[in-house]
Amino acid sequence: MTEAIAFLPPRQAVLSRRAEILDDLKELVPAGRLVEERNALVPFETDGFIAYRRRPLAVVLPETTAQVAAVMKYCHRYGIPVVPRGAGTSLSGGAIPQEDAVVLGLSAMTRIIEVDYANRCATVQAGVTNLAISDAVGADGYFYAPDPSSQLACTIGGNIAMNSGGAHCLKYGVTTNNLLGVKMVLVDGTVVDLGGKHLDAEGYDLLGLVCGSEGQLGIVTEATVRLLAKPEGARPVLFGFDSAEDAGSCVADVIGAGIIPVAIEFMDKPAIEICEAFAKAGYPLDVEALLIVEVEGSEAEMDAMLAAIVEIAKRHGVKIVRESQSANEAALIWKGRKSAFGATGRIADYICMDGTVPLSQLAYVLRKTSEIIDRYGLRVANVFHAGDGNMHPLILYNINDPEDAAKAEAAGMEILKLCVDAGGCLTGEHGVGIEKRDLMLHQFTQVDLDQQMAVRSAFDADWILNPSKVFPLEGRG
């Protein structure tokens, strides 16, 4: 396909020294932790943003912070770009390498270092998967709150890079709100600790700055995250509507009434059909839009909250209200939603957009989105976190048809601009990566971006960390 997104030209001085660099790296990590064979490098060419791929110079998979520090020190000394990578589930191309880059993969650092219930936190290595944390503490009644749909595979290091969220973030917040501290390797190999088991890290909020910085400020090797006690009970309920706009305005009214469910997820008809065909979750197929509203707490509390929500939904002409009758049914409802991306991938190639809009603009943006999609002659499935306005239109296309792919990309960019123009932002949880890099000037002024880039360069003066990402290549400060 055509490549609309440019990469920085590879540094020839690095490319020409490849053999030497590989020899040196071999000294820094244990045997088997350096990937150099052409075929073995293929899996590291791209991430979840599969339309783009580049073969990296090499991949290292360190096992300890000290090894990460040694690799960073070396790459810094020789001006070798480094692209950090967790599980490679980024949907915005945040972990796509370039030809002159060493991919620093944290996937071998999978140790849960400490679970501390007295302080309700856990310290884990960066390569631990999101779900593994909740799994490790679940039997004792605790969980780790941010729950990106990729939580089975994605790593906590990647979550920190992207400040990931998920369905339940409406109540519990995203990664930055659940992160207490990190151990991080700076670009020159210095190891620093930011925060710890206490609240509000001392000094400037560098921890807040690192979270969501997309691997540009340093390599997080360990994280201390908050654990929460599981709620007494949770109940997802399906609400079916005859129109997407009814569903959208129902969401706004629920929040406006001061009711904060733990999650409100939205699916339009194409998304319902795709997910139901895959997960057999029992979703109604005769509605245009579906909300999954989850409440939690004691039985009495859930009853009271649901009664209020049903009342509001009726005002918006809700057609179907279906409560889950068992734990099994509840799990199935979530399985359908969480498998949306995978299930969509079974029927078509797609790009997943990730704009965020103010709740009052949801219905408007949904309507405009379908106009845009129609104009390009494409199809779209909408599935997203409605409670916090984080939209995920999945634009379906054929990856083998260059024209189709270009159309999908163009339509996606129009939708993201629409989100910004409606008062929202380019990305709610997937990050800018390479995907939205060139739209940054739509949301920010050059002065705003210059300030961000200046701060970035305080961490990485030579821009060797994840260099082609986030900031437009033109006008970099």
Next chain:
Amino acid sequence: MLTPSTETEAAELIRDHATRKTPLQIRGGGTRSGFGNAVSADAVLSSTAITGIIEYNPAEMVMTARAGTPVAEIEAALAENGQGMAFEPMDHRGAMGTSGTPTIGGLFAVNSSGPRRFTAGAARDHLLGVRFVNGAGDVVKAGGKVMKNVTGLDLVKLLAGSYGTMGFLTQVTFKVLPVPKTAATIVISGLEDENAMKALAAALSLSVEVSGAAHLPESVRGRFIGGKLPEGAATVMRLEGLEASVAVRAEKLMSAMAGLGPINRLDADDTKALWTEIRDVTPYGDGTARPLWRVSMPPSEAWKLVAGLRLRAGIDAYYDWQGGLVWMRMEADHEADVLRHGIRSLGGGHATLVRAAPEIRAKVPTFEPLSPAVALLSGRVRAKLDPHGIFNPGLMA
């Protein structure tokens, strides 16, 4: 005092000072003045004339206001819609012995959070977007007005808690939440600090959503809510929500805590009064300048620090945030070295000298000294926002 009435005017003033490299003392309403390390500046630049709520849509739980808007005005507008700032910002006037009007910009500039912080997050967690003038005089926007936003670097967090050393805030956009319909407090009486911490940790492992968890040792218990708390040290736990669910959860919590000591329950009014006083450190707002420390540590460790200090120095202390936040008033000496050494030896955390006489302030760093690498990095970051070092020089260094 320079009091520009618009952002543009502020930017011009700052650009002028940047050109001449003349320092400015940045402030809001001055209710936290005297806080931080001593600043020597030629002029004071205040946001008090940059006021007004710009946008407030209760249905979206978001408010945008100019930085100098009085907190009271913000709270009144929110209260009309049954909403509030969930992080319970502290009013420092009592403890600091200051007067004046707290501003919304000042509140975020110091990242002021109260008892609900350990469940609801800090001020910085609720701050969605800012506009500020950097030390070069550029007007910069960061963040936005939606709940979820990961577009670019999160400069919003960096500005929160930077005490006016990174930029001059002109506008803030923050998340607000419905105020809980009712609240109650469970009081367990007579626990020693160590056992109180175990009780609080146990309470927080239950699914009853405790939203306030403090321990008020006997030395300080009588100075809260007019001495109405039952006799003996008070370990207090707050529950909030709908009437029916608070009742159910209170029962559940009380039965889980049965046997630890006498248990009482405070009604909604007493609950409100008690947690406001815990938040504002009312017992130590005694009009003196006796050294007041704010210590953040892992909840399981903080009581050990207090126990150690009690053997060596005259201190009075109470705990919030499940024991992880200690408010500590020294009877005589500031004890900075002993205190900070104790924190390091117990696994880390930080101590901030909130109040002290000028001669003590002159020699004791207000903020926890940072590791050399982090200090270096922090200095580099600050230089990118305030290249000439004109904002509150020395205050955080």
